[in-house]
């Protein structure tokens with residue numbers, strides 16, 4: 471085996487390692503290293519398809535890596551400051567809701583959680599209001615069969631950021647700070663549920 475082939479095998483080994491990785495940041499870094507090795511090998515053997523494939527892949531990996539690093543930084547800032555969840559913004563889609571609109575009903579299959587940006591939403595089963603900065607719809611990720619534990623109705627028109635559970639899981643696994651927020655939020659709500667809340671209360675950003 472000559473050194474050119476050696477670089478090719480190094481590229482193969484790094485590509486396989488990246489594929490086997492479960493955490494995003496190391497995966498992206500190893501993928502970028504693999505691309506560098508494969509591009510070098512492709513140039514050495516004069517194979518444009520090999521070089522081109524890697525050149526196309528590299529910006530995607532670099533962009534995703536930048537996104538993830540930025541997220542980690544933002545979550546750390548959020549943890550140090552006012553616990554605002556503004557950094558969730560890139561992970562969700564903004565949706566408007568009108569007065570009386572039922573966002574979901576108890577028992578519905580849950581696929582996303584909501585970060586309330588404006589307006590007022592009500593959870594009738596526990597007589598709670600969720601306002602700007604509040605998180606709602608996170609328990610469905612943990613409930614049996616992903617069923618909604620309560621309904622959500624819009625009582626004052628506004629907007630909510632909808633974040634899919636696959637993104638929530640990704641954030642959970644990638645970022646211990648977010649994982650801890652999530653754990654704290656869900657356990658607080660489960661404890662509240664156990665204690666049987668009866669008085670109307672407002673759930674806002676400080677719920678975390």
Ligand SMILES: Nc1ncnc2c1ncn2[C@@H]1O[C@@H]2COP(=O)(O)O[C@H]2[C@H]1O
Pocket residue numbers: 580593596598605606607608609610611613617618619620621622659660662663667673
């Ligand atoms: N006791 C509670 N206190 C605060 N929020 C609750 C409570 N019970 C349910 N919720 C919220 O209402 C949501 C209904 O949908 P989910 O079960 O997905 O997630 C639930 C929580 O976000």
